[in-house]
Amino acid sequence: MQETLSPKTSDHPVEINSLVKAFGAQVVLDGISLNVKAGEVLAIIGPSGSGKSTLLRCVNHLEKPTGGTIRVCGDYIGYRRKGNVLREIGGRELARQRARTGMVFQNFNLYSHKTALENIIESPVHVRGVDVKTAKARAHALLERVGLADRADAYPAQLSGGQQQRVAIARALAGEPEVMLFDEPTSALDPELVGEVLTVMREIAESGMTMIVVTHEIQFAHDVCNRVVFMADGKIVEEGAPGDVLDNPQAERTQAFLGRFNARA
Numbered sequence: 001m002q003e004t005l006s007p008k009t010s011d012h013p014v015e016i017n018s019l020v021k022a023f024g025a026q027v028v029l030d031g032i033s034l035n036v037k038a039g040e041v042l043a044i045i046g047p048s049g050s051g052k053s054t055l056l057r058c059v060n061h062l063e064k065p066t067g068g069t070i071r072v073c074g075d076y077i078g079y080r081r082k083g084n085v086l087r088e089i090g091g092r093e094l095a096r097q098r099a100r101t102g103m104v105f106q107n108f109n110l111y112s113h114k115t116a117l118e119n120i121i122e123s124p125v126h127v128r129g130v131d132v133k134t135a136k137a138r139a140h141a142l143l144e145r146v147g148l149a150d151r152a153d154a155y156p157a158q159l160s161g162g163q164q165q166r167v168a169i170a171r172a173l174a175g176e177p178e179v180m181l182f183d184e185p186t187s188a189l190d191p192e193l194v195g196e197v198l199t200v201m202r203e204i205a206e207s208g209m210t211m212i213v214v215t216h217e218i219q220f221a222h223d224v225c226n227r228v229v230f231m232a233d234g235k236i237v238e239e240g241a242p243g244d245v246l247d248n249p250q251a252e253r254t255q256a257f258l259g260r261f262n263a264r265a
């Protein structure tokens with residue numbers, strides 16, 4: 001940790017400073033600095049292999065950074081601060097830090113042997129110690145919010161991909177996170193199921209949730225996000241308002257990437 005530790009107060013739920021991540025000799029994130037404001041909806045776009053998922057996974061410490069720092073709601077994620085020193089943490093302490101973020105994965109990651117409701121109450125009951133009755137009541141409300149009030153007792157295999165992803169979103173919200181992280185949430189879906197997931201995401205964005213969304217849905221980034229970050233080769237190449245980055249990209253790499261997209265559309 002090279003950084004001089006700064007005070008805890010900040011209106012940025014996510015503060016990323018000079019983040020480096022290497023897998024062996026391969027540097028996947030090469031000095032990323034990025035702050036996300038409360039209520040901001042940030043899109044991360046870029047070519048395959050540019051490090052977008054790894055960046056997201058560092059934010060909730062599923063991946064441990066090689067260098068730099070990440071603060072979530074003021075705490076250095078994965079570390080406890082003592083004076084000017086950071087000590088690595090694990091177990092319940094890390095779980096408590098992680099609970100500030102809710103993560104939605106590309107492949108839903110639901111427990112196949114549990115119903116929609118059971119998937120949603122799993123973490124509140126077993127990690128946070130919420131009583132079952134309260135957790136169930138909240139899970140039903142969340143299922144209603146994602147348009148699945150009548151599917152509480154369905155198993156994942158009985159649900160479409162879009163429905164499974166909506167359950168996964170409800171599950172992430174059940175942890176009452178401060179920040180929602182979406183890792184290409186629609187890229188495993190059949191095209192006709194993408195819209196229902198994006199609609200739910202749009203509603204969450206409109207509720208004021210802070211969100212980081214790794215996506216190939218350029219239209220969603222354009223219409224719903226407040227800021228777009230374009231990454232290539234582990235670096236931020238360009239960032240700004242969606243209307244600027246997506247409609248009038250300045251960097252050649254952004255132009256080439258979006259050109260390929262427009263050609264496909």
Ligand SMILES: Nc1ncnc2c1ncn2[C@@H]1O[C@H](COP(=O)(O)OP(=O)(O)OP(=O)(O)O)[C@@H](O)[C@H]1O
Binds near residue numbers: 023046047048051053
């Ligand atoms: N656990 C890992 N071990 C080794 N290499 C990894 C690991 N995770 C990711 N990588 C490598 O890091 C690079 C960036 O991967 P990452 O998934 O972050 O990119 P991405 O921009 O999200 O790509 P995509 O859009 O295809 O999901 C890739 O070369 C990938 O192979």
